[in-house]
Amino acid sequence: MVDVSQHELVPDHVLIDDPEEIEAVLSEYDVQKTNLPKIKRTDPATPDDAEVGDVVKIVRDSRTTDQAVVFRLVVS
Numbered sequence: 001m002v003d004v005s006q007h008e009l010v011p012d013h014v015l016i017d018d019p020e021e022i023e024a025v026l027s028e029y030d031v032q033k034t035n036l037p038k039i040k041r042t043d044p045a046t047p048d049d050a051e052v053g054d055v056v057k058i059v060r061d062s063r064t065t066d067q068a069v070v071f072r073l074v075v076s
Contacts, residue, residue: 004044011045011060014045014047014056014059015050015055016056022051034057037073038074039056039072039074039075040074040076044073050074052073052075055073056072057069058072
């Protein structure tokens with residue numbers, strides 16, 4: 001079976017474990033956790049240890065900036 005998360009076109013998906021880092025992100029964007037865009041727990045790119053309610057940091061390559069960082073809330 002192919003591990004989709006290891007494909008070169010799939011950006012890095014990193015689970016944020018530190019509650020302080022999550023709070024910093026939420027305060028920077030002035031949003032609540034539930035206002036973040038969603039990613040399904042069953043998405044092949046979602047980290048294996050992610051659970052519903054966790055926040056995932058996605059780092060993509062960008063032509064205009066070196067990297068584009070987005071955050072997603074894991075849902076069922």
